[in-house]
Amino acid sequence: MPLPLKILILCLALLSASAFAQEDRLAAAREAIASEDSRVAITALDSLRATGKQSPDLYQALGNAWFEQNKPGMAILNYERGLRLMPGHKGLKNNLKFVRAEAGINALELQEFFLVRWWRSAGAVLGASTCQWLALLFWALAVIGGVTWYLRRRDMDEKKRFALLPSAVAFLLIAGLFFAMGNSRLSWLSNDGEAVLTASSAELRVAPGADATLEETLPEGLKFRILDEFDDFIKISLEDGRQGWIPAAAMERI
Template sequence: MKMFKIYKKIRGKIFLFSVMVFVSFSSFSQNETLFEQGKELYKNGKYQQAINAWMKILDNGEHSAELYFNLGNAQYKLNHIGPSIYYYEKALQLSPNDQDIKNNLAFAENARIDSIEPLPQTVFSKWYQNISGVFTYNGWATLAVAFSVLFVALFLFYYFAFSEKRKRLLFVGSMFAGFLLVASLTMAFLTYGDYSRNQPAVIFASEIEVKTEPSMGSNVAFTLHEGTKVQILAQDGNWFRIGLADGKDGWIPATDLKQL
């Protein structure tokens, strides 16, 4: 009897796994069909219909740089600058070194009305930006682990070495590995902090008055237009406090932008 119950449980799990595989395969097949339909519609100049087909893929939970890139192209063809920049940025998040995405994003950004001049950076800020961009915070953390292993290994070799010359070399090597360990660990914490604070968004409204306070009756600080990239600094109900690269900040309704 117990064996029969075990068999029924195993059979039930196999059946459930088979259903999950079938559903996953069906979903993948449907997304592939929608993607190809969208490409054909795009080739025929039916950009909105292509967008509708590709959006169904997003609704199914499928994301890819190629999908976002094509959505950006279709939105750009319809002269929807805000959505086109938004989808190019989404594509760039998934494929940061893709030159085609970068080129098309630059074209879309040239069509924006707002021209935001970033604040001048100090020498230290430029140096930090160049160094921190080499790896993500995960990459720096992995590097820190590697240097910690190297430090321990070199120190152990130094401790058990008999030759005076070899001990000196191993000690210098272990100290250098320790320095790199501290440096990479520091960069991991700093880049993780940057990642946590980074909340980019794109303005979707054709024109929006940025307020000094989170209310429609407050004074107008400045005006922004579709496609401008901003940073979300804070939230108060249905209002976001946004900041620009030139140091300006203010409040806008949450419905007038879309977070990346």
């Protein structure tokens, strides 16, 4: 057997073993949650996440385990992380809505334009790397088609000549579409400007500092956008547009 083929088979075997190991850990965590041993589930899932393995199901199981521990903030944080990987995941959406209601958080549900929702879902299904490879493939087809048309335009019959150039242009447009989708997906995954309040509560103040004027006390599980940082405080913008400063230790980035 040729050496490259042996290497390919070995890589596939390792990937399969890794996938089975991940499924086994997820199954063990679900059993721990079912047996009301959520601490064991959290430990198992965190160790799996520490290896770099991420999936919507992992974050859903982790969120469920934290909810069993009466930590709605950590539950919401993990549901949000899972939805970042798969925006259309119904289980994560339903769990997030339920936990928010249980925590008394009235989140503003802004309906996305259906094309934006489709764009994000398609990017999540394909993945950033697949989009980039498809962009490269269609770009190569466009270049080949354009060069072929230029070099052989006088030798081709009229139908082929007029069909080849539009095809090359279409391939170029498709390449641009996949390139934009891949970049959009990478930008979405790397966005660390959103966070969730994981402390039991936090005091929202008009300026950074424990002596600044107190505006209100925020509940656990609230989602917000990070605007600025100063010392041990961060400036945030809530979903309803209000702004203020809270301790940085009270939150975790999504």
